[in-house]
Amino acid sequence: VTPREGYDFRSEPLLKAIQRAVERVYDEVDIPIGRHTSLVSFMDEVNMALHDGDPQHRTIPAQEQIWEQFFLLEGEGNSTIMRYASIDYSQGRITFLVPWLEATRYSGISEQVNQIFSQELANMATINVTGLINLLANTSKAVLDDMVSSYLITLAIIAVLMCYCLRNFKMGFISIIPNILPYVFVLGVMAMDTFTILIGGILTGLIVDETLHMFYTYRHNLESHPEPQDALRVTLEEVGNALMMTSIVVMFSFSVFLLSHMSNIRSFGSLMMAGVIFALLVDIILMPAMM
Secondary structure, three states: OEEOOOOOOOOHHHHHHHHHHHHHHHHHOOOOOOOEEOHHHHHHHHHHHHOOOOHHHOOOOOHHHHHHHHHHHHHOOOOOHHHOEOOOOOOEOOEEOOOOOOHHHHOOHHHHHHHHHHHHHOOOEEOOOOOHHHHHHHHHHHHHHHHHHHHHHHHHHHHHHHHHHHOOHHHHHHOHHHHHHHHHHHHHHOOOOOOHHHHHHHHHHHHHHHHHHHHHHHHHHHHHOOOHHHHHHHHHHHHHHHHHHHHHHHHHHHHHHHHOOOHHHHHHHHHHHHHHHHHHHHHHHHHHHHO
16 A cells, blocks of 8 residues: 555554455455454554553544554564554555465455455555465466467367368368367366366367377278278277277376365366266267267
């Protein structure tokens, strides 16, 4: 908080406006908040101590008493006050203690807190929300916002490469469907956060390998088996076991994440296992029906 001209952190109107803003944050923000620390909380405690610990005096005193209390505190040194404000009182910090939750839970919280303080402090000060939680929330929001465009670009690149590798536009674009469905399935059941969002890229890489393997073998078998049904049967006989064994190995590899004590890592492992199984079913059941 940076007070404007005519105010500093010894001004009664500014301190009381901050106190109102803090109370509104506790009432309006939809996350659990612990204690807050600032010159307001410090002055509350000092004023109560000067009145023999009477809880009724746990509030910001009048301007004259504020000057007296700051004069008394400055006489004992500035180290305590400097924890909350600069030495000339031209800047100050209001700190809220919050639990360590998924960063997406804090999306929009920074804007809400900024709005509350801006409304209460009006023209008395400028507000800037900082801190680790704010940084994580903004990072998480940026990652999730970029997710759609990233996967669309990935899908376009895969489509072009599949058409080139298979030398067939029709088969290349058909092969996109089994590449999309497993991720759509996982996306529909997973709790979206900055950790599980990695599943899309990993799962896409695994599925493309299996899809290309099966479609390329099918195109090769069409040369010796003109009937699509015969070519599919031979293809499944040749690569079916390989696809299944690969999926089983990958599934058990990700199963080690289920032993983690962190819930997001366990979710990552379980969703990857579900995605791999679904991808195998799509390759074996759906792809033959589309060819």
